[in-house]
Amino acid sequence: MVAPGFVVVGSGPAGLTAAETFRARHPKIPVRVIASDPAMPYAKPPLSKAYLCGRNSKLDLHSAAWFTKHDIQLHRGITVEHIDLEGREVITAGGRRHPYWHLVLACGAAPVPLSVPGGDAALPLRSFADAVVLRMAAKNSDSAVVIGGGLIGCEAASCLAALGVATTLVAPESVPVQRRFGSEVGERVAKMLSNSGVRFIGGTRVTAVSDTEVALDTGTTVPADLVVSATGVRPDARLAAAAGLDTAHGRVVVDERMHTSAPNVYAAGDMALAYNVTAQHRVPSEHWHDATEQGRIAGLAAAGCPAAWSAVPEFSCVIGEHTMTYRGWGSGYEASSIEEDCDGFTVTYRCGDEIVGVLRVS
Structure with a gap:
């Protein structure tokens, strides 16, 4: 029988930092990280920056030797099917049970699908596997369309253009990053993209994707050997909601210590809606730095140490x-x-x- 201990679901920055933080304070309690991603834990921000641009970038967060040294069990490519709050167990595919004393949910977020005819052919950029496929596809492409004018879309488009691919960025907003930063900044970002070799088409939506082009609601088409879907992400709170944890706006509600509505269960990162003591209200966050900090706080709180989220995202x-x-x-x-x-x-x-x-x- 598996001994109970500190269990983390998710191998991103929130989950790994929580495990590392807890282990530093409790060297004897079993620590397990369960991840659906089959790859060794890696950094995601470089995927749409240096890695996609073909430059050397350090992606590995920790080596296999690091997990052995710190006596942290890493289970990769494992799907968690259910969380039993009453029995304090995490049930993975095949019915294997992982009992916990403390549980940290760090399931991250999933890409929003491109729901148009042929949309499945568009490549996402969320995981290391996605980035590998996209970088290889770029080598055999003369033209590309990136769908979505957010930060990831802008980064991916500029990288593809830097690789010599004729790249067009398409977005429903009139300028890139408009919803987040406003029209004036968006106009400057459009100029940055143009200077990087990216053509921007705003105020339009994609209606279909084929092997050779992308159709727009204006009736025009854009040639595309390669199509990238950068239509945003959605917090993955499905496990938490199914278990009965309190959720709001698609995220798990937690306090400033990352504690959920269930005893000894914490949530951190993209999936959490955490209370920030500086802001004096709950703040959604979708970025690497904040996930790392929230994971650290969850690990400290589970270890019985004083901690509260106060950093500005x-x-x-x-x-x-x-x-x-x-x-x-x-x-x-x-x-x-x-x-x-x-x-x-x-x-x-x-x-x-x-x-x-x-x-x-x-």
């Missing part, structure tokens, strides 16, 4: 030669102002007199 994006760094709550704003300087520009977002976000582009 932040992330960065690379488009061609430009780096965009944002720090803030990302929950909307009422007004924004841009300040130019010799190295780029800074945008300050406000609600009333309160600064709710700052974007730096250089």
Whole structure:
């Protein structure tokens, strides 16, 4: 029989940091990480940056030797089918049971499917396997269409263009990143993309995908040997919801210690809607830095150490030669102002007199 211990579902930054943090404080309690991804744990931000662009990038988070050294069991390519809160067990495919004293859910998010005829042929960019397929496909493509004007779409499009692929970015918004950063920033990002060799078509939706082209709702088509779907992600809270944990807006509701509505169960990363003590309200987050911090807090809380999420969320994006760094709550704003300087520009977002976000582009 498997001994109970500290169990993590998910091998991303939240899950691994939780396991590492807990192990540092409890060297004898069994620690297990169960991951559906068959690959060794890797960093995702470089996938749409250096890796896709063909540059060397460090992807590995920890080696197999690291897991052995720290006595952390890593189960890869395993699907969790059910969480038994009453019995305090995680049940994986085949009916194997993993009893827990403490459980951290770090299931991340899943790509939003492209729901148009032929949409299944579009390649996502969410996992290492996705990035490998996409990079190989780019080598045999003369033209590409990236669907989605968010951060990942912009990064992927600029990388494909840098590889010599004639790349078009298509989005329903009139300019890229409009919903997140506003029209004025979006116009500047469109210029960055153009300078990187990317053609941008805004204010239109894709209606169909074929082997040779992408059809738009304007009645026109865009040639495409390669199609990339960057239509966003959706938090993966299915296991938690099925188990009966409290959820809201598709995420698991947790407090500032990442504790869910069930005893000894925590959630962190994309799937969590966590209370931030600095913001004084719950804040959704979908970025690597925040997932790492939330995983650290979950590990500390499970280990019986004082911890609370207070950091301001932040992330960065690379488009061609430009780096965009944002720090803030990302929950909307009422007004924004841009300040130019010799190295780029800074945008300050406000609600009333309160600064709710700052974007730096250089």
